[in-house]
Structure formats: structure tokens, C-alpha cells
Amino acid sequence: xxxxxxxxxxxxxxxxxxxxxxxxxxxxxxxxxxxxxxxxxxxxxxxxxxxxxxxxxxxxxxxxxxxxxxxxxxxxxxxxxxxxxxxxxxxxxxxxxxxxxxxxxxxxxxxxxxxxxxxxxxxxxxxxxxxxxxxxxxxxxxxxxxxxxxxxxxxxxxxxxxxxxxxxxxxxxxxxxxxxxxxxxxxxxxxxxxxxxxxxxxxxxxxxxxxxxxxxxxxxxxxxxxxxxxxxxxxxxxxxxxxxxxxxxxxxxxxxxxxxxxxxxxxxxxxxxxxxxxxxxxxxxxxxxxxxxxxxxxxxxxxxxxxxxxxxxxxxxxxxxxxxxxxxxxxxxxxxxxxxxxxxxxxxxxxxxxxxxxxxxxxxxxxxxxxxxxxxxxxxxxxxxxxxxxxxxxxxxxxxxxxxxxxxxxxx
Amino acid sequence: xxxxxxxxxxxxxxxxxxxxxxxxxxxxxxxxxxxxxxxxxxxxxxxxxxxxxxxxxxxxxxxxxxxxxxxxxxxxxxxxxxxxxxxxxxxxxxxxxxxxxxxxxxxxxxxxxxxxxxxxxxxxxxxxxxxxxxxxxxxxxxxxxxxxxxxxxxxxxxxxxxxxxxxxxxxxxxxxxxxxxxxxxxxxxxxxxxxxxxxxxxxxxxxxxxxxxxxxxxxxxxxxxxxxxxxxxxxxxxxxxxxxxxxxxxxxxxxxxxxxxxxxxxxxxxxxxxxxxxxxxxxxxxxxxxxxxxxxxxxxxxxxxxxxxxxxxxxxxxxxxxxxxxxxxxxxxxxxxxxxxxxxx
Numbered sequence: 148x149x150x151x152x153x154x155x156x157x158x159x160x161x162x163x164x165x166x167x168x169x170x171x172x173x174x175x176x177x178x179x180x181x182x183x184x185x186x187x188x189x190x191x192x193x194x195x196x197x198x199x200x201x202x203x204x205x206x207x208x209x210x211x212x213x214x215x216x217x218x219x220x221x222x223x224x225x226x227x228x229x230x231x232x233x234x235x236x237x238x239x240x241x242x243x244x245x246x247x248x249x250x251x252x253x254x255x256x257x258x259x260x261x262x263x264x265x266x267x268x269x270x271x272x273x274x275x276x277x278x279x280x281x282x283x284x285x286x287x288x289x290x291x292x293x294x295x296x297x298x299x300x301x302x303x304x305x306x307x308x309x310x311x312x313x314x315x316x317x318x319x320x321x322x323x324x325x326x327x328x329x330x331x332x333x334x335x336x337x338x339x340x341x342x343x344x345x346x347x348x349x350x351x352x353x354x355x356x357x358x359x360x361x362x363x364x365x366x367x368x369x370x371x372x373x374x375x376x377x378x379x380x381x382x383x384x385x386x387x388x389x390x391x392x393x394x395x396x397x398x399x400x401x402x403x404x405x406x407x408x409x410x411x412x413x414x415x416x417x418x419x420x421x422x423x424x425x426x427x428x429x430x431x432x433x434x435x436x437x438x439x440x441x442x443x444x445x446x447x448x449x450x451x452x453x454x455x456x457x458x459x460x461x462x463x464x465x466x467x468x469x470x471x472x473x474x475x476x477x478x479x480x481x482x483x484x485x486x487x488x489x490x491x492x493x494x495x496x497x498x499x500x501x502x503x504x505x506x507x508x509x510x511x512x513x514x515x516x517x518x519x520x521x522x523x524x525x526x527x528x529x530x531x532x533x534x535x536x537x538x539x540x541x542x543x544x545x546x547x548x549x550x551x552x553x554x555x556x557x558x559x
Numbered sequence: 560x561x562x563x564x565x566x567x568x569x570x571x572x573x574x575x576x577x578x579x580x581x582x583x584x585x586x587x588x589x590x591x592x593x594x595x596x597x598x599x600x601x602x603x604x605x606x607x608x609x610x611x612x613x614x615x616x617x618x619x620x621x622x623x624x625x626x627x628x629x630x631x632x633x634x635x636x637x638x639x640x641x642x643x644x645x646x647x648x649x650x651x652x653x654x655x656x657x658x659x660x661x662x663x664x665x666x667x668x669x670x671x672x673x674x675x676x677x678x679x680x681x682x683x684x685x686x687x688x689x690x691x692x693x694x695x696x697x698x699x700x701x702x703x704x705x706x707x708x709x710x711x712x713x714x715x716x717x718x719x720x721x722x723x724x725x726x727x728x729x730x731x732x733x734x735x736x737x738x739x740x741x742x743x744x745x746x747x748x749x750x751x752x753x754x755x756x757x758x759x760x761x762x763x764x765x766x767x768x769x770x771x772x773x774x775x776x777x778x779x780x781x782x783x784x785x786x787x788x789x790x791x792x793x794x795x796x797x798x799x800x801x802x803x804x805x806x807x808x809x810x811x812x813x814x815x816x817x818x819x820x821x822x823x824x825x826x827x828x829x830x831x832x833x834x835x836x837x838x839x840x841x842x843x844x845x846x847x848x849x850x851x852x853x854x855x856x857x858x859x860x861x862x863x864x865x866x867x868x869x870x871x872x873x874x875x876x877x878x879x880x881x882x883x884x885x886x887x888x889x890x891x892x893x894x895x896x897x898x899x900x901x902x903x904x
Contacts, residue, residue, distance in 0.1 A: 199857075200865055201822065237857050237864060242721070242818045243811045247612065247850075254608035268721060272813040275723050336710060337719040368705065 182498040185259035191226065191491060191498065194234035194252040195264045201239030208470060209265055209288060210235045212480025215467035217488075226491045234258060242272035249273045253282050260285055260503055263306070263483045267291045267338065270303075278302045283503045285490065286483050286533065292342050295532040297508070302500075304507050304531040306483055308416075308441055308556075310339055310390075314346020315556030316439055316537060317388050317413050321358070322351065325411055328386040331361035331379035333372060333399060335391060340364065343390040343415060350556065360384050365395055376402040379410075390415040393423035400428035400436070414438040416537070421446060422473065425542065434544045439537040439554070442482065443517050446473050447546055455516035482515045486524060486533060489513050521553050598746055607738040611810065612850060614742045617749045618806045620846030623830040624756055624839065625799030630828075631836035632760060633792040634772030636689060639696030640827050642703040643673050643797040645819030647804030649707065652722040652814040653715050662727045662809055666748065669805035670798045677797020681790035700824040707816040721815025724808050745806050752799060756839060759795070768792055769837075800827075833875055835882025844883040848875075 185192035197210030217233040225231060234256055236248035245264070252258045260283040264270055267289040277284040278300050286306035287294050290313075294305030321328055332347060334340035344362065348355045360382050363375035372395050379387060380403075387403065387410040389396055396418030403412070412435070418424045419438035443450050443459075450456035462481060463470055470477045491498075493506040510533060513524040522536045535555050540547035584592075602610045626640045647669035654660040654668055680699070687695050707716050716722070729740030759765050770778040771785050779785050808814050826849045834845030856867035879886035 199861055202820070235861075237853075237861065239822070239853075240817060241820070241822070242813055242815050243615075243807065244853075246811045246813065247615065250608045250611060254606055268719065268815045268817045271721055271723075271815065272811065272818075275812060337708060366705075 182496075183259050183500045183503075184257040186229070186498040189229055190232050191229045192232040192234065192256065192258050193260050193262045193487070194236070194256060194258040195262045196236050196238040196245050196248045196252075196269060197265045198240045198269075199237040201241065203240040203266070206265060206476055207237075208474055209263075209476040209480040209483075212467055212470060212477045213263060213484040215462070215470070216481040216484035219462060219466045220488055226488060227495060231488075231491075233262070238266075238269055240266060240269060242268050245269040245272050246276065249276065253280060259283075259498065260487075260500065262286070262487045263288050263480075265289070270294070274300060274303060281500060283500055283507065285503070285507055286486055288479070288483060290342075291338060292346075295530070297529055297531045302504060304504075304526070304533070306486065306533050307479075308534050308537055309532060310342035310415075311346035311349070312532070312535060312556035313415060313439060313537065314343045314348075314390075315350035316346075316539075316554045317415075318347045318350025319554065319556065320413065320437070320539065321386055321388075321411070322354070325386055328358060328411065329360045329382070329384045330358050330386040330388060331363065331382065331384035331410070332359065332388045333363050333365065333375055333379075333391050333395070335395075336364040336366055339417070340390060346556065347388060358386075365391065367392070369395075371402075372399050373402050375399070376408070377406065380406050380408040384410055386411045386413070388413045388415075389418065391418055393418050393420060393427075396424045397428040400424070400432050404429070404432035412436045416440065419540075419547070420475065421546065430544055433542045436542045438540055438542070438547065440540050440547065440549065441519055441522055441534055441537045442475065442478050443519060444547065445475070445478055449546070449548075455518075458516045478517045482517050485515045486510070486513065519549070519553075595750070599743075602735070602739040602742050607736060610738045610742050614738070614745050614810050615807070616843070616846040616850050617742075617745050618803050618810060618846070619827070619830060619849045620843035621749050621752055621806070622800045622803035622827055623834060623845040623849075624753065624842040625796045625801075625803065626827050626831050627834075627836065627839070627842055628756060628759070628768075628799060629792055629796035630831060631838070632765070632772060633768045633789065633796075635684070635789065635793065636693040637696040637796070637824075638693045638828060639699035639701075639824050640796075640800050641819055641821070641824030642696075642699040643677060643800040644804035644807065644823060644827070645703050645707070645814075646676060647673050647801030648808035648814045648819065649716060649722075649804075650801070651805040651808040652724050655724055656722050657715065663744075666802055666805050670802045673801025673804075674794040674798040677801075678790055678794030680797070681793030684793060685786050685789055697821075697824075700821050704816040704820055707819070716816075719816060721813055721818070724812045724814065726812050727809060741810060745810070748802065748806060752802065753839060756799070760839070764788070829872065833872070833879075833882060835879075835884030835886075838882065838884030841882050841884030 195210065197207055198204050199207040199210065214233050214235060217231045220226065221230045234252060236252065238245040238248050249261065252261065261277065263286045264284065265288040270284070270287045270289055273284065281302055284303040286304060288306065290307050290310045292309040292311040294303055295309065321330060332344060334344050348359065351358055361379045361384055363378060365372050365375060372391065376399050389399055389412065391399060396414060414436050416439055425433045443453070443456055445459070459478065460472070463472055463477065467477065489510065490503060490506045493509065494502050508526050508528045508531065510524050510526045515524065518534070519538050522534065524533045526533050536553040538549050538553050539551050540549045601613065622640065622644050625643070626637060629635050629637055650669040650672050651662070651665040654665045655662060684692055684695060706712070708719055710718060726737050727741060727744070729735050729737060733740065767778065767783045767788050770781065770783060771788055775785060830845030830849040833848045835841030852871055853868060856864040856871065859867045
């Protein structure tokens with residue numbers, strides 16, 4: 148702790164960090180002609196942005212689980228002999244930071260593609276850039292419907308069932324089981340809520356005007372949704388499509404029970420977590436509620452002997468031992484990453500960005516262990532919605548029981 | 560695009576916190592000229608991405624300058640300047656996407672609207688001091704994203720979806736790319752605005768603004784119209800930050816409510832304190848800090864990025880309690896003192 152040394156070191160550090168950082172890296176060498184940037188004979192460099200800090204950092208586990216999956220792939224020999232180098236940057240759910248970090252990935256790190264970047268506003272911010280620079284923005288981790296736009300944005304493709312197609316599925320279910328029901332919809336007053344509403348309205352078709360009695364919206368800042376629920380009961384609704392986030396979904400279930408209002412209650416996949424919604428709402432109040440699923444719920448004991456579930460547990464134990472095995476994000480991450488690996492595998496040695504988009508639009512009956520039995524991933528040049536099928540489930544007071552056939556609500 | 564000759568004097572004058580009427584050109588003038596020269600040639604040696612990052616540094620620096628005029632020079636606290644930044648960004652985005660206004664005309668519009676909003680906000684703010692004013696401005700930062708999402712305004716703001724902004728093309732006679740063009744455009748705007756700030760600070764008005772900060776009662780006794788100066792400073796401060804926001808929208812090419820959350824305001828405040836309250840060049844250092852330190856923290860450790868960021872911040876504050884500007888002043892003073900002392904011994 149001698150004075151001069153300490154002072155020099157401490158004073159030099161911030162200066163070096165501020166002025167040195169932008170100047171350090173020179174222009175990197177161009178990649179080989181036959182393959183895209185980021186590809187060598189032994190490696191493929193890919194990247195994404197994710198929220199490891201900030202208001203939505205609980206989703207950060209998705210990025211960690213993806214990294215764990217790529218680690219596993221590398222240990223098993225990589226993709227066609229090439230190891231995957233996965234770079235994931237934190238954007239803290241801030242769109243300007245997403246732009247900065249994505250440009251860093253594309254221009255400085257020279258990644259081959261953007262693999263499963265997380266979030267709707269964040270992906271919207273780079274949507275234009277990626278398509279302008281013809282960099283694949285593969286399997287974005289968001290349920291907005293706009294990602295399925297092969298004509299306008301041929302370099303961007305979604306992954307999970309989008310909200311509009313879920314909305315259509317609910318409408319189809321109601322049309323089949325309660326053709327003259329009076330429907331009340333609760334939705335969040337923003338893009339995802341409106342996506343759901345549009346799907347429901349489209350799905351009901353010309354019966355929408357007659358059946359849709361109440362369209363009640365809430366803001367995330369509202370204290371409760373009690374008055375909306377009371378309004379639905381008063382309007383005589385006997386079908387309740389509840390697309391609220393967990394906090395409000397739980398409130399509405401409680402309020403409905405209090406009012407002894409017993410409609411056909413459909414809960415969207417946004418709010419169907421047992422831990423986040425049903426337990427706070429009181430499990431006894433949730434009996435008979437319907438919802439839709441596409442991934443296996445890791446907390447559901449029904450899967451304990453399922454080979455896909457067993458694979459997932461083994462994967463988590465070995466490659467992501469710190470990960471929470473009740474967190475759906477840890478099911479989502481590896482499932483999304485597996486689809487990326489499949490695309491790279493299909494590319495063979497023709498590792499150009501054009502071929503990546505060609506193969507991403509050419510997935511045929513691809514299976515991922517943690518997708519529900521029977522659900523497969525399919526795409527085509529005119530279909531950029533990889534996971535389309537879902538299965539309905541009914542809550543029996545303890546857990547979700549899946550029933551019925553796989554349903555598709557594809558938009559288009 | 561370069562500033563008129565008469566401006567180079569005041570900018571340089573800003574470098575010395577207290578002007579001492581030295582001969583022209585002083586070493587500080589040379590330093591400033593050198594810095595501008597380096598800034599002019601840098602884009603030719605850097606990747607587009609780094610040029611983009613430096614553009615962002617300048618933009619944050621300008622936003623921090625706005626906050627500095629209010630907080631550093633006038634002593635009014637704001638924890639909500641991100642709101643003016645967001646407002647400026649939205650004015651540019653809306654004018655460009657809905658009304659097809661050329662990008663360069665959106666800057667005065669953004670600045671003007673922010674000035675008016677800032678001035679009006681400054682009126683009730685007159686009744687608030689210190690912590691209470693900080694709270695009031697905090698409310699501004701909390702409210703803005705909600706207002707932008709409000710569906711009554713959706714026809715303009717695009718709601719949660721935000722607005723995509725086209726990046727300005729370089730004029731066809733210049734052989735440079737879009738990123739380089741935006742860099743030079745930003746550099747020109749930043750130089751002009753810094754020169755303007757230096758002029759304000761050095762003038763009679765500037766002395767009045769600082770007198771209000773140092774001793775409101777004495778300032779009033781000397782005949783300074785404190786309410787007027789305080790509200791005007793609020794307006795000008797909002798104007799500066801609003802223009803920075805407008806440039807930010809051009810650089811990022813996208814605006815959304817989530818881009819202008821509470822954290823933006825806090826980062827601007829951090830940049831101000833790290834750069835140095837009441838120092839003009841310190842603002843640019845603050846911009847560097849705001850942009851690069853989170854990235855640096857992430858490189859050190861992703862899981863503990865927040866902790867690393869905190870540690871860096873603590874270290875910087877510990878080493879430079881009066882910000883980068885105060886630190887530089889201290890070092891220069893020590894060096895010249897030891898230089899003078901050496902010959903006799």
C-alpha cells in the first residue's frame with residue numbers, strides 16, 4: 148500500500164479504460180470466400196443478445212441455458228466437425244443497447260448469425276438492420292406475430308407459437324364447445340395483448356360480432372382487474388378468455404371465484420404457470436381452467452419417465468448445474484438452440500448466410516426432446532413460424548392434464 | 560460544419576474553469592484544436608461499428624451537457640433528464656416517419672419542443688428545492704414510457720411497437736458511409752452546441768446562473784431575476800438533452816418506450832458526476848463512461864456485471880471525487896507545481 152504505486156495504478160485505470168477501449172481492435176481479416184463471416188474449417192461463431200441485467204433479467208437464464216446447450220454440442224464433436232463459439236451480450240432489455248451489441252456481434256465479432264435474440268422491443272430495434280445487412284436473425288425468442296413475414300423481412304424468423312395463432316386456437320375451441328357462448332376477453336393494452344385479441348377475433352370470423360360481448364383491457368400499472376371481471380359477469384358472459392400476465396391472471400381467477408362466476412375459462416400460455424399464477428390464485432379456484440401448451444412443463448410429474456424429460460434433466464445436471472429446474476426458460480433455451488444446431492447441420496459445408504435462411508425455411512418434422520409429444524417443427528419459404536402446434540390442457544386442481552389432439556392456429 | 564472563428568475562443572475558454580485572460584492561442588487552444596483534428600480523422604481508421612459507438616459517446620456527452628447546465632451550473636437537481644432525451648428522440652422519429660421531414664430539420668424542432676416543455680416544467684419546479692425537485696423530475700422519467708404507450712397517442716408514437724427511423728444517407732458527393740456521415744454530422748452539432756454552452760457559461764448570464772447556484776439569496780440581492788433564470792436554464796437544459804435524443808434516434812434508427820426508461824436518466828446522472836459537475840469537457844468523459852463501462856463490466860464477468868460496474872464506479876469516485884474534470888485539474892496543478900519546484904532542489 149505504498150502511496151505512489153497505488154495512486155498511479157488507480158488513476159491510470161479509468162483513463163485507460165475510457166480512452167483505450169474503442170481504439171484497441173483493428174479491422175479483422177475477411178473470412179474465406181466460400182463461406183460466410185464467422186466460419187472457419189473448425190469453428191462457427193454465432194451470437195445473440197439477452198437480458199442478463201435490468202428489469203427483465205429473470206429471463207437471462209434462457210441465454211445461459213442456450214450456452215450450456217452449445218457447450219454440450221461441442222463436447223459431442225460439434226456440427227459437422229465444427230465447434231460452435233457462442234457469444235451472448237447483455238442488452239438489459241434496452242433497445243438502443245441491443246442495436247449497439249448486435250452491431251458489435253455483426254461488425255466486430257463477425258458472427259455468422261444471430262441465434263435466438265430475446266425480447267419483442269429489442270428484436271424490433273434490430274429488425275431493419277439485420278434485413279438491410281442480410282444477417283440471419285434466427286428463431287427470435289418472442290411470441291409477436293410480426294416475425295412471420297418471409298416477404299418483407301426474409302432474414303428474420305420466429306420460433307414459438309405466436310400470440311395470434313394461440314388466439315385462433317381459443318376461438319376454435321369455443322366455436323366447437325360453446326357455439327353460442329358469450330365471450331369476455333381480458334387483454335393487456337399493448338402489442339402482445341392486441342395480438343391475442345386479433346387472433347381471437349379472426350378465429351371467430353363472422354361470429355365475432357355476435358359472440359364477443361366484452362373486450363376489457365388493463366394496463367400493467369393498474370392495481371386490480373376486479374372491475375373488468377365484475378363487468379364481464381354482469382354482461383352475462385359464459386366464456387372467459389384470459390390473456391393476462393400472471394399477476395392479473397391470478398387476480399381475475401380469484402375475483403371470478405369470489406363472485407361465484409363459473410364461465411368456460413381459457414387461460415393463455417402467458418399466464419399458465421402453476422407457480423406464478425395458479426398457486427397465488429388458490430389451486431382450488433383453478434379447477435377446470437383450460438390452457439394451451441407446447442413445451443413440457445418441468446414441474447409436471449407426468450413426465451418423470453419420459454425420455455425427453457430424462458434427457459433434459461441429465462443435460463441440466465451436467466451442463467447447467469446452477470440452473471433452476473422449475474424455470475420454463477431453461478426448457479425454452481436448449482429447445483431453441485437445438486433448432487439452430489439443426490439448421491447448421493442441414494447447411495453441411497455450404498455455410499453461407501443465404502443457405503442458412505434456405506435451411507431455416509426448410510425444416511421438416513424436426514423434433515426437440517422437450518416439445519410435447521407429437522409436436523414437430525416445420526417451415527417453408529412461405530412459412531416462417533416454426534412451432535405452430537399446441538395441445539390443450541385442463542387443470543385438475545393439482546396439475547395440468549393435457550387432452551385432445553394437437554391444434555394448429557397458423558396465421559396466414 | 561466547422562464552427563466560425565470567433566467560437567474557438569470561447570470553447571477553449573471553457574477548458575479553463577476560471578478564465579484568466581491568457582494570451583491567444585494558449586496551450587489549451589492547441590489541445591482543443593488537436594482534439595478536433597483527431598476527431599475528424601478517426602472515422603477513417605476505425606470500423607463502422609466503432610464509429611457508431613463514438614457517435615453514441617458524443618450523443619450521451621451532449622445529453623449530459625444538458626443536465627450539467629441545470630445541475631452543475633445552476634444547482635437544480637434532475638433525476639429525469641432521460642424524459643427530455645426520449646421526447647427529443649420521439650419528435651425526430653415522428654417527424655421523419657409520419658411527416659417525412661428531412662432529418663436535419665428535426666433537430667431544431669426537437670430542441671424547440673424540449674425547450675418549451677422544459678421551461679414549463681421549470682415553472683412549478685421553482686417551488687421545489689433539492690431533494691423535492693429531484694423527486695419531481697424522477698416522476699417525469701417514470702411517466703414518460705407510460706405516456707408513450709398510451710393508446711390515445713398511438714397514431715403518432717406507434718405505441719409499444721415503437722417507430723423505425725431511417726438512417727440519414729451521406730450526401731452523394733462525399734465518399735463516406737452512413738455511419739461516418741452521421742458521426743461528422745453529430746460532431747458538427749456537438750461542437751456548435753458545446754461552443755454555445757461555453758458562451759453561455761462565460762457570459763453575464765452564465766455568471767448569474769452560477770451565482771444562483773452558489774448563493775440564491777445573494778444573487779437575488781444583486782438584482783438577478785432568479786425565477787426567470789432558473790426556468791430559462793431548465794428550458795435550455797432540456798433543449799440540449801432533447802437535441803441529443805434526436806441524434807440518438809438517428810443513430811439507433813429505432814425508438815420505443817422501453818428505450819427511455821428510468822435507467823437512462825440515472826445513467827445520465829452517473830455520467831454527469833463521473834465527468835465532473837460544472838465542467839464542459841467532463842461531459843464527454845461522462846459519455847464514454849456511460850457507453851463503455853457497462854460493456855467492460857460485462858467482459859469481466861457476465862454474472863456479476865452489476866457488481867463489477869459498481870466497483871468501477873466506486874473506484875472512479877474514490878480516485879476522482881470531483882469527476883474527471885476535477886481530477887485533470889488536480890493532476891495539472893500538481894505537475895506544474897512539482898515542475899516549478901524541481902529546478903531549485
